Amino acid sequence: MAPHAEEHTGSTNGAGYSSGHSTAAATAAPQDAFTVHSPNVTYTDADIKSKYTYRTTKVEAGADGKYVATPLETAYDFKTERKVPKTGMMLVGWGGNNGTTVTAGIIANKRGLVWDTKEGCQEANYYGSVVMGSTVKLGTDAKTHKDVNIPFSQVLPMVHPNDLVIGGWDISKMNMADAMDRAKVLEPTLKAQVQKEMSAMVPLPSVYYPDFIAANQEDRADNVLEGSKACNAHVEKLRQDIRDFKTANGLDKVIVMWTANTERYASVIEGVNDTADNILKSIEQGHEEVSPSSVFAVACILENAPFINGSPQNTFVPGVMQLAEKHNAFIGGDDFKSGQTKMKSALVDFLISAGIKLTSIASYNHLGNNDGKNLSSQKQFRSKEISKSNVVDDMVEANHVLYKEGEHPDHCVVIKYMPAVADNKRALDEYYAEIFLGGHQTISLFNICEDSLLASPLIIDLVVLAEMMTRIQWKAASTDGAATTEYKNFHSVLSVLSYMLKAPMTPPGTPVVNALAKQRAALTNIFRACVGLEPESDMTLEHKLF
Numbered sequence: 001m002a003p004h005a006e007e008h009t010g011s012t013n014g015a016g017y018s019s020g021h022s023t024a025a026a027t028a029a030p031q032d033a034f035t036v037h038s039p040n041v042t043y044t045d046a047d048i049k050s051k052y053t054y055r056t057t058k059v060e061a062g063a064d065g066k067y068v069a070t071p072l073e074t075a076y077d078f079k080t081e082r083k084v085p086k087t088g089m090m091l092v093g094w095g096g097n098n099g100t101t102v103t104a105g106i107i108a109n110k111r112g113l114v115w116d117t118k119e120g121c122q123e124a125n126y127y128g129s130v131v132m133g134s135t136v137k138l139g140t141d142a143k144t145h146k147d148v149n150i151p152f153s154q155v156l157p158m159v160h161p162n163d164l165v166i167g168g169w170d171i172s173k174m175n176m177a178d179a180m181d182r183a184k185v186l187e188p189t190l191k192a193q194v195q196k197e198m199s200a201m202v203p204l205p206s207v208y209y210p211d212f213i214a215a216n217q218e219d220r221a222d223n224v225l226e227g228s229k230a231c232n233a234h235v236e237k238l239r240q241d242i243r244d245f246k247t248a249n250g251l252d253k254v255i256v257m258w259t260a261n262t263e264r265y266a267s268v269i270e271g272v273n274d275t276a277d278n279i280l281k282s283i284e285q286g287h288e289e290v291s292p293s294s295v296f297a298v299a300c301i302l303e304n305a306p307f308i309n310g311s312p313q314n315t316f317v318p319g320v321m322q323l324a325e326k327h328n329a330f331i332g333g334d335d336f337k338s339g340q341t342k343m344k345s346a347l348v349d350f351l352i353s354a355g356i357k358l359t360s361i362a363s364y365n366h367l368g369n370n371d372g373k374n375l376s377s378q379k380q381f382r383s384k385e386i387s388k389s390n391v392v393d394d395m396v397e398a399n400h401v402l403y404k405e406g407e408h409p410d411h412c413v414v415i416k417y418m419p420a421v422a423d424n425k426r427a428l429d430e431y432y433a434e435i436f437l438g439g440h441q442t443i444s445l446f447n448i449c450e451d452s453l454l455a456s457p458l459i460i461d462l463v464v465l466a467e468m469m470t471r472i473q474w475k476a477a478s479t480d481g482a483a484t485t486e487y488k489n490f491h492s493v494l495s496v497l498s499y500m501l502k503a504p505m506t507p508p509g510t511p512v513v514n515a516l517a518k519q520r521a522a523l524t525n526i527f528r529a530c531v532g533l534e535p536e537s538d539m540t541l542e543h544k545l546f
């Protein structure tokens with residue numbers, strides 16, 4: 001972990017907040033956490049450069065109908081910038097349950113807060129964050145031959161969440177302290193310690209096109225920009241907001257995260273939002289099918305601020321995707337994978353890869369927060385139903401022993417709004433499967449997900465990892481010493497973020513992977529490649545061949 005600021009002053013203006021003392025001691029930079037001793041890795045003050053051989057297997061149908069598998073090797077050069085930039089996190093929907101919770105959580109960690117609860121004293125932590133709460137196997141101890149595991153956050157020089165400068169927009173003008181109370185997520189003893197700082201945090205006014213979210217949200221909309229349809233003025237205002245936030249807080253970089261309400265799907269219409277030029281033209285013409293989230297995405301792309309969609313709507317219509325590619329800008333999404341779906345993607349992966357034929361999944365949940373209120377409207381629920389349903393597709397399609405072409409488990413998703421349970425969603429799932437010789441296995445789960453406390457660490461992971469990806473470049477390694485090509489960014493669509501998302505966006509024409517273990521392996525092994533380390537194969541031959 002790069003040393004992070006012991007203390008940085010900052011403004012508590014309407015557009016942003018950064019102050020307080022980071023109590024966590026500055027920790028060793030990643031290059032101090034470990035050094036890779038290899039002719040394929042070089043460290044300079046500016047970069048880590050690695051030469052990496054990517055090994056895959058090409059499969060072709062042979063003449064005899066059998067597959068022919070041919071091992072392939074592709075040599076890459078990776079370059080990772082080591083300087084950790086001063087980074088801002090701008091939340092769309094800042095005043096919501098997730099926005100206020102993640103803000104309070106970062107302040108609590110930054111200040112090392114401890115608060116009373118009925119179970120005793122609670123210390124701030126980042127549990128539920130892959131970056132801050134999980135480890136990666138570095139290798140095997142030379143003497144003891146035991147695994148050596150290091151914090152995920154130390155694999156590459158990542159931003160420390162304590163150092164994130166936070167700001168954002170909301171259609172509700174409530175300051176973050178009052179909005180935190182409205183959210184009913186955090187203990188009063190914690191809220192009391194962050195109340196003063198959060199009361200100085202006021203969201204910027206936002207774009208509000210009523211038709212895209214539930215009508216029951218209208219009473220919240222007292223902090224909106226003029227105009228109820230997309231327009232160039234909205235795009236330019238949001239771009240200016242990002243620039244002002246960056247300047248006011250002395251930032252090197254800003255990442256924008258949509259954690260606002262779930263919108264209805266936008267219709268994809270030829271000539272309206274099917275190409276980059278058409279989406280820009282439609283915004284200029286005020287086309288009613290351009291959503292607020294797409295307007296934010298366009299503004300971020302034009303401002304070169306990575307934009308991540310934490311909700312399930314189709315923000316990235318083809319025109320927005322094409323615009324991102326055209327501008328070499330980063331986008332990612334969709335829909336935080338926080339509780340019921342995360343469990344589903346792990347359980348389905350286990351069942352199907354164990355050769356157990358899952359035949360039906362009944363997924364029900366009820367919750368009482370404002371998200372649930374918005375989702376009580378059918379069009380907004382439909383967006384969520386899609387993202388919660390598609391998560392099993394890749395695992396089913398990968399097993400044609402159990403499932404014939406086009407065959408898949410029955411799958412239903414039900415969400416009900418029950419105000420009494422507030423943010424503490426109750427998820428009830430039944431998994432029904434065929435087992436050996438006509439037997440059946442029925443798995444029934446009751447899973448209380450404190451939704452915002454599960455989603456907030458994912459917001460941190462998505463922001464920290466998206467920022468990290470802006471500092472990693474690659475090129476095809478030269479094999480004959482000829483002049484090599486220039487370093488390039490990863491593709492605009494950050495599919496590497498899929499572990500945190502229900503409906504992972506991938507570059508056009510590439511497959512979607514939902515299996516949770518594969519998603520995590522892709523993320524950790526790409527980061528290992530950046531420091532010249534082989535993927536973790538778990539073969540542990542050193543423990544088998546002796």
Ligand SMILES: NC(=O)c1ccc[n+]([C@@H]2O[C@H](COP(=O)([O-])OP(=O)(O)OC[C@H]3O[C@@H](n4cnc5c(N)ncnc54)[C@H](O)[C@@H]3O)[C@@H](O)[C@H]2O)c1
Nearest residue numbers: 093095096097098170171206260261262311370371451455
């Ligand atoms: N576990 C989770 O909490 C979880 C998991 C997956 C996805 N999500 C998604 O994350 C989003 C936020 O969840 P939440 O519980 O914080 O919801 P919330 O309703 O508490 O917060 C949403 C906020 O967005 C604001 N808003 C709505 N439209 C806006 C706009 N155009 N511009 C700016 N602000 C706007 C609202 O005023 C509200 O403050 C929802 O779309 C939800 O579906 C949440």
Ligand SMILES: O=P([O-])([O-])O[C@@H]1[C@@H](O)[C@H](O)[C@@H](O)[C@H](O)[C@@H]1O
Nearest residue numbers: 336337338339340341365371415
């Ligand atoms: O991530 P997950 O727990 O599967 O899904 C959740 C749903 O169960 C919940 O109903 C919804 O309000 C949240 O936004 C989130 O999408």
